[in-house]
Amino acid sequence: MTTAKIDTNEVLVDCQNVWKIFGKSAPAAMNAVVQQGLTKSQILQDYSCVVGVSDVSLQVRRGEIFCIMGLSGSGKSTLIRLLNKLITPSSGKVLVKGKDLSSLNPAQLREVRARHIGMVFQSVALLPNRTVLENTAFGLEVQGVGKAERYQVAERALAKVGLSEWTQRYPSELSGGMQQRVGLARAITADPEVILMDEPFSALDPLIRRQLQDEFRQLTKELGKSAVFITHDLDEAIRIGDRIAIMKDGAIIQVGTAEDIVLNPADDYVAEFVAGISRLHLVKAHSVMTPVEPFKAANPTCDISRLIKTTPGADINELIGLTMKSERDALAVIDNGNVVGIITPRDLLRGVQGIPNEFAAAGAATVLEPSA
Amino acid sequence: MNTPDFSSQFDEAIDAGLSWLSDHGEVLFDAANAVLSGVYKGVLWCLALPPYYVLALIIALIGWRAIGARFAVIAGLALVFCALIGLWPETVSTLALVLTATLLALVVAIPLGVVAGLAPAFDRVVDPCLDLVQTMPPYIYLLPAIALLGYGPATALLATFIVALPPALRLTSLGIRMTPRHFIELGEASGVTGLQMFFKIRLPFAMPSIMAGVNQSLMMAFGMVVIAGIVGSGGLGESIYGAVRTLDIAKSINAAIAIVILTMILDRLAQSAARSRMGESQ
Numbered sequence: 269m270t271t272a273k274i275d276t277n278e279v280l281v282d283c284q285n286v287w288k289i290f291g292k293s294a295p296a297a298m299n300a301v302v303q304q305g306l307t308k309s310q311i312l313q314d315y316s317c318v319v320g321v322s323d324v325s326l327q328v329r330r331g332e333i334f335c336i337m338g339l340s341g342s343g344k345s346t347l348i349r350l351l352n353k354l355i356t357p358s359s360g361k362v363l364v365k366g367k368d369l370s371s372l373n374p375a376q377l378r379e380v381r382a383r384h385i386g387m388v389f390q391s392v393a394l395l396p397n398r399t400v401l402e403n404t405a406f407g408l409e410v411q412g413v414g415k416a417e418r419y420q421v422a423e424r425a426l427a428k429v430g431l432s433e434w435t436q437r438y439p440s441e442l443s444g445g446m447q448q449r450v451g452l453a454r455a456i457t458a459d460p461e462v463i464l465m466d467e468p469f470s471a472l473d474p475l476i477r478r479q480l481q482d483e484f485r486q487l488t489k490e491l492g493k494s495a496v497f498i499t500h501d502l503d504e505a506i507r508i509g510d511r512i513a514i515m516k517d518g519a520i521i522q523v524g525t526a527e528d529i530v531l532n533p534a535d536d537y538v539a540e541f542v543a544g545i546s547r548l549h550l551v552k553a554h555s556v557m558t559p560v561e562p563f564k565a566a567n568p569t570c571d572i573s574r575l576i577k578t579t580p581g582a583d584i585n586e587l588i589g590l591t592m593k594s595e596r597d598a599l600a601v602i603d604n605g606n607v608v609g610i611i612t613p614r615d616l617l618r619g620v621q622g623i624p625n626e627f628a629a630a631g632a633a634t635v636l637e638p639s640a
Numbered sequence: 641m642n643t644p645d646f647s648s649q650f651d652e653a654i655d656a657g658l659s660w661l662s663d664h665g666e667v668l669f670d671a672a673n674a675v676l677s678g679v680y681k682g683v684l685w686c687l688a689l690p691p692y693y694v695l696a697l698i699i700a701l702i703g704w705r706a707i708g709a710r711f712a713v714i715a716g717l718a719l720v721f722c723a724l725i726g727l728w729p730e731t732v733s734t735l736a737l738v739l740t741a742t743l744l745a746l747v748v749a750i751p752l753g754v755v756a757g758l759a760p761a762f763d764r765v766v767d768p769c770l771d772l773v774q775t776m777p778p779y780i781y782l783l784p785a786i787a788l789l790g791y792g793p794a795t796a797l798l799a800t801f802i803v804a805l806p807p808a809l810r811l812t813s814l815g816i817r818m819t820p821r822h823f824i825e826l827g828e829a830s831g832v833t834g835l836q837m838f839f840k841i842r843l844p845f846a847m848p849s850i851m852a853g854v855n856q857s858l859m860m861a862f863g864m865v866v867i868a869g870i871v872g873s874g875g876l877g878e879s880i881y882g883a884v885r886t887l888d889i890a891k892s893i894n895a896a897i898a899i900v901i902l903t904m905i906l907d908r909l910a911q912s913a914a915r916s917r918m919g920e921s922q
Contacts, residue, residue: 354828382831393826397844410832410840458830 280462280494281328281351281385286360288346288518291317298358308517320346322518323360328462328494333485335497335509336520343518344498348464351496352385353377365461382411386455390467392447394439400426400450401435407458418457425453428487445476452484456491463488465497469504481507502541506530506550514538526550531624547584547622554580556619557601557609567598572607575600580608584619587611658787669788676794676801679744684736692723695732699905706912715908718901727876727898734865734875735902737793741800742861746854749805753812753853757846758838763813770806778803778864786871796873800864807856815849816842851914858910862903876902 289297289311297315300306308319321343328334338344349355350362353369362369364380372380386407394403401422402409408418426432429449439447448468455463465484469477485508488495499505505512506526513523514534522534530550533539557580560572576594578587580603590599591613599611618624662669687695700716722731756763781799789795819842827841869877876895883892 349825352829354825378831378833380831381829385829387826387829389822389826391822393820393822395823395841395844397847406826406840407830410827410830410836464829 276329276331278330279327280330280365281326281496282361282363282366283324283326283347283351284361284363286321286324286347286350286362287319287358288321288343288350288355289317289319289358291315293317294358302359319343319518320355321350321357324518324520326513326520326523328496330461330494331489331492333488333495333497333508333510335499335505335512336515337499337502337505337512338515339500342515344500344515345466346518347515348466348496348498351462351464352381352387382407382458384460385462385464386458386460387464388448388451388455388466388468390470392439392451392468394447394450394454396439398438399435400431400437400439400442403439403450404435404453404457406454411458421459422453422457425457426450428456429453429483443476444472445480448472448480449483452487456487456493460493462494462496465495467498467500470500477504478507484508502545506545514541527552527555530622531555542622547620548588549583549585551584551619551622552580553578553582553587553599553601553611554609555624556584556615557611558615559609560607563598563610563612570596570598572600572610575610577602578611579603584616587616587619591616658784662788665788672798673789673794676740676744676789676797677792680736680740680793680797683740683743684733687732687736688729692728693720696720696723703905703909706909711908715905718905722898722901725894725898727879727895730874730876730879730895731898731902734877734899735906737796737800737865737868737873737875738858738861738902738906741797741865742804742854742858744797745801745804745857745861746808749808749853749857750812750850753809753850754816754838756809756813757816757842763817766809766813770810773802774806778860779867781864782868782871791872793873795871796865796868796877799868799871800861803864804857804861807860808850808853811849811853811856812846815846815853818849819845848914851910855907855910855914858906859903862899862906866899 287298287301289301291297293315294317297306297311297317297319300315301311301319306314308322311317311319324347326334336344336347346355350357351364353362356370364384367376367380369377369380394400395406398406401419404422404426405413405418408421413421423432423435426435429452431446431449431453434442434446439450442450451468452463468484469480472480481504484495497505497508499508509526511523512526512529513520514529514537515521516537522529522538524532527550529538530542530545530547533542563570564572575596576590576599578590578599578601580601582590582601587599591597591611597613600607601609601611690698696716696719699719700712703715704712719731722728752766756766778799781802782795785795785798789798823841823845824837827837832840865873865875866877866880869875869879869881872878876899879895880892880899883889883895
């Protein structure tokens with residue numbers, strides 16, 4: 269995998285205090301927000317403008333899959349279109365690879381869209397009068413790449429999504445899942461660093477959807493691409509995302525890893541969302557383990573060196589399996605050769621409920637790095 | 641107020657207006673006349689060049705390629721029938737009139753339709769004009785045309801041109817405007833230029849609508865060319881007009897049969913062209 273080589277700290281997309289207000293008197297409404305701090309409903313009442321995105325800041329790093337989760341009307345589709353300036357922000361800045369999109373002239377903006385930021389749509393948007401191959405090569409075609417070369421690159425991309433046999437077919441001959449694969453192939457053909465995914469799998473049936481989610485994650489990691497992935501489905505966000513942002517009423521209310529959001533929801537809204545999510549594969553040993561000292565104090569007779577060993581990244585499901593095999597009621601969590609904590613059955617039950625260990629709570633909240 | 645007095649004054653005013661127009665716009669109208677009859681004569685010369693069975697064969701072959709063997713046979717035989725009833729020169733000149741008027745109308749209508757589709761402001765100006773043109777009975781256009789261009793094919797062509805213009809313009813504009821939103825986004829997100837957006841995305845989606853417009857313009861032109869028989873257009877329209885005036889029922893029915901044959905052949909061909917474009921984009 270090439271993921272090891274890339275600099276995961278490089279920020280590719282930097283969104284700084286971005287607002288989008290829709291409506292005839294949007295500039296006046298924007299002023300009112302800045303000067304008087306009006307709320308969304310006041311803006312609607314006084315200016316009859318709709319706040320689409322409200323004061324959003326986020327950073328997408330190289331190689332990271334960043335999910336934006338929100339229900340319909342939460343502004344997530346508007347937000348993703350601000351990232352490649354399909355929609356111009358009312359206020360705030362969007363930087364792509366350090367370049368402020370609003371400072372670019374039309375030709376430079378086309379260049380950024382063509383080479384650095386790809387996009388995949390919920391509706392797929394395959395041109396019906398073109399074959400799969402011609403659709404896939406579209407991005408290179410508009411850049412003026414020659415026919416032989418662009419078809420070669422497009423064929424490679426189609427092979428990656430498993431559609432080598434279908435290059436000469438028309439989109440209408442393909443199933444929904446296959447069409448979306450073509451959409452993905454089209455996005456990677458232009459070889460952008462960032463791919464914007466606007467609810468790409470929402471219209472597919474559950475089985476195909478899960479399959480595509482896994483394929484997408486694998487492919488993105490293999491190619492070392494970053495992705496911003498919009499979804500209204502928390503399960504999908506958890507399956508795919510390295511980090512997840514939860515959006516409500518145009519604002520981001522929490523950003524973090526799936527584990528972080530499940531264990532430490534920022535407010536009742538998020539808590540309600542994550543209530544139904546199974547913790548078995550989400551919660552990891554490091555969030556629920558009991559530190560060594562308190563464990564020793566409580567169990568002076570236990571010989572820690574003879575416990576079954578596990579890693580901080582092992583999930584609850586794995587830990588339960590190990591505990592069942594173990595003769596003792598505890599597991600040792602080893603990191604860099606040192607015992608960093610102990611997993612007791614009590615810790616496991618707490619993990620299943622999604623309550624972080626009282627000792628580990630402070631630690632878990634700081635784990636925001638992508639766990640690629 | 642004395643009504644007869646007013647009415648004759650009004651007539652005089654209109655007369656004076658028209659003669660002022662034809663005096664001062666003489667160059668313009670002569671030029672229009674020259675262009676219209678020039679193109680018409682060219683097209684007519686081409687169509688009249690081969691003997692009737694060759695032209696019938698060519699049209700049958702086109703029909704065979706575009707639609708099928710059965711249509712080809714029927715169309716070929718029907719055209720030969722037109723020749724056998726002694727109306728071949730009239731049939732050819734009607735065909736030339738229709739093709740010329742439609743061609744000229746499309747040359748103007750499609751570019752204007754594209755502009756109207758892309759610029760809503762222009763569309764708002766054009767739309768009421770087209771409404772006006774389409775609301776009036778087509779017959780009306782013969783009057784100013786005959787006043788300014790005189791008796792003959794040029795007048796028929798001008799009136800036919802005016803009638804054939806709106807459908808193609810309207811449907812082109814509609815097609816260009818109706819590009820699905822997410823395909824516009826696809827284009828923008830892929831970094832297309834304005835021209836690429838037009839030729840690679842908007843135009844393919846507009847094609848079925850434009851072809852439907854072409855077909856409708858053709859049919860409107862056909863209707864008008866027959867009416868234009870009364871201003872000396874020549875062709876089948878004039879045959880019918882002459883036959884009706886002399887109560888020569890048999891001849892007028894013959895001409896009507898020829899018109900029906902020609903209309904059906906052209907309509908089927910134009911429709912199949914439109915459909916094949918649509919099939920491509922499905």
